Amino acid sequence: MKFRQVSLATTNLARVKLMGANLTGALIINTNAAARYVKLYESTDTPVVGTTVPAMTIEVPASSQLALAWPNGVNxxxxxxxxxxxxxxxxDATAVGAGDLITQLFVE
Incomplete structure (x- = not known):
C-alpha cells in the first residue's frame, strides 16, 4: 500500500494504516528552503501533535528529496x-506551509 499526502498549511495529521502496519520505505520531497519534519505515531487513539510523543521523527533537509528503505520494515x-x-x-506543533512536503509512505 502507498500512502501519499501533499501538505496543507496545517500539521497534516492523518491515519496511514489501521492496526498492524509495516513501514518499508518512504519518499519525501521538501520544497521549502528550511528543513521540515515528518512525525510517525503508533496509537490506538488519535495522537495530538505537540503532545503525543512520536514513534519516529524524520528530518527532511531543505529543498531536497529523501528516499528511505527499511528492507525488513519498521513494525x-x-x-x-x-x-x-x-x-x-x-x-512542536508548528504547521508547515501548503505544498512544503510531498510525502509517500510504503506500508505493508
Whole structure:
C-alpha cells in the first residue's frame, strides 16, 4: 500500500494504516528552503501533535528529496499516524506551509 499526502498549511495529521502496519520505505520531497519534519505515531487513539510523543521523527533537509528503505520494515503494531511540523521537538506543533512536503509512505 502507498500512502501519499501533499501538505496543507496545517500539521497534516492523518491515519496511514489501521492496526498492524509495516513501514518499508518512504519518499519525501521538501520544497521549502528550511528543513521540515515528518512525525510517525503508533496509537490506538488519535495522537495530538505537540503532545503525543512520536514513534519516529524524520528530518527532511531543505529543498531536497529523501528516499528511505527499511528492507525488513519498521513494525507499527497499533494504528500508524503521520504528521508534519516545522521543528524537530516532540512538543512542536508548528504547521508547515501548503505544498512544503510531498510525502509517500510504503506500508505493508
Amino acid at each position: 507499527f503494531s497499533q494504528t500508524m499516524w503521520m504528521a508534519t511540523t516545522d521543528n524537530a521537538a516532540d512538543s
